[in-house]
Amino acid sequence: RKEVEQDPGPFNVPEGATVAFNCTYSNSASQSFFWYRQDCRKEPKLLMSVYSSGNEDGRFTAQLNRASQYISLLIRDSKLSDSATYLCVVGATGTASKLTFGTGTRLQVTL
């Protein structure tokens, strides 16, 4: 089983739609969680950290479910500019600062 698993997609949604991605992780000792965004042939960029109580940043909401070992990302009112690959990232304590990246979920927002 992969340490971090994501549905590769693509998710094709119309502008204005709400879309949600899930990500599961296998290491129950994981302590830090992030969502990154990666545009084609560009570097990954931090979208948001994920906190235990859940958190929101504008149109983006992230949730963490430790019991089921998954995190989610909800995007409301999708924009064309949201089209990208979204990477789920997990870090565990005692792993000397390593983070584990999922392979990403591709989102395509259309007119």
Add this chain to the structure above:
Amino acid sequence: NAGVTQTPKFQVLKTGQSMTLQCAQDMNHNSMYWYRQDPGMGLRLIYYSASEGTTDKGEVPNGYNVSRLNKREFSLRLESAAPSQTSVYFCATRRDSNQPQHFGDGTRLSIL
């Protein structure tokens, strides 16, 4: 404030040639990382340096060496390039545990 700077941005090598990819950060972060990214495979960790003076192997270290020259700089060396090392290489930094990583804009390397 440049953040994480990688050089070169593009490089074409012949099989068997050697080269060093450079990464420098001005964020005063403790940890630095080298990844490669290939189509459909996501980011794979090659080597990392949790702090100045230490380096450790990641998931795919074979064919590579690294040097943490000082807190700012972490270089990746290909001693004898092979076509299988054609990839996009990203350097990243991280202040400490529980913090996110910050990436350079990558080096696109082709080995013929």
